[in-house]
Amino acid sequence: MARALYAGSGRFTTKTGDRVTRHSFSFGEHYDPANLGFGPMVCHNDDLLAAGGGYPDHPHTDLEIVTWVLSGALVHTDSSGTTRVVAPGQVQVLSAGSGVRHSELADMAAGPTRFVQVWVRPDEPGGAPAYYLDDTELPAGALVPVAGAGGLPIRTAAATLHVARLAPGDEVALPDAPLVHVFAATGAVELPGGSSGVGWSSEVETLRAGDAARLTDEPELPIRATEPTELLVWSFR
Structure with missing residues (x-):
């Protein structure tokens, strides 16, 4: 078993x-070189875009690109002719396959936009690009799969993205998986502490907005919100 806590203040930042x-x-x-990824996850970016700003057209191959919008709205276009506006509560999956070009720009009408985008390596290279977008129902106080098993398809069979919107006092159990990545996008949550890993020495550990935890071979740990929280959890089986 191993745990590592990563403070949001310590992340690399590009402006x-x-x-x-x-x-x-x-x-x-x-x-x-000691922080290249976690399981098949090779990118976990938290972006804040000015209205109209973002990422102009650029290429990708052999990546599963999963996007969750936290505020504002994101305009997606790609080389297959797809154009969509992605709002909070929607999950977007772009399977790059053998090659795709896309852009992600903050919708001018929606103002500044914050989103989290994760890149996951697929099980097999190649294949035709594919795009999926879906509204996601998030029952209060529940951890809901939105991409991977139980959600939109991704080409990494072991990977699942779960999202929860928690009120203070809500508690959920983290997935039972060999690798679990927990990200507090907003709010704050508490996990049981422990002496193993980096930064885990007290009885309770708190993740505040922007903080993450990486868990290896842990049981289904309970996690409890102390503030209104949007929680993003990846599990890798």
Whole structure:
């Protein structure tokens, strides 16, 4: 069993004229050979875009690109001719396959936009690109699969993204999986503490907005919100 806590204040940060991106793993000019990914997850970016700003057209291959919008709205276009506006409460999956070009820009009408985008390596390379977008019902106080098993299809059989919107006092059990990545997008949550891993020494550990935990071979740990919280949890079986 192993646990590691990663404070949001310690993430790599890229700033341009129209966006601020906080990277959980090595990305671009930010390189750390000890922090290249977690299981098949190779990118976990938290972006804040000015209205109309973002990522113009660019290519990808052999990635499952999963996007969750927290506020504002994101305009997606890609080389298959797809154009969609992605709002909070919707999950977007772009399977790059053998090659796709896309852009992700903050909708001018919606103002500044914050979203989390994760790249996961597929089980097999190649294949035709594919795009999926779905509204997601999030019952209060529940951890809901939105991509992977039980959600939109991704080409990484072991991977699932779960999302929860929690009120203070709500408690959920984390997935029973060999690898679990927990990200407090907003609010704050508490997990049982422990002496193993990095940063886990007290009886209770708190993840505040922007903080993450990486759990390896842990049981189904309970997690409890102390503030209104939007929680993103990846499990890898």
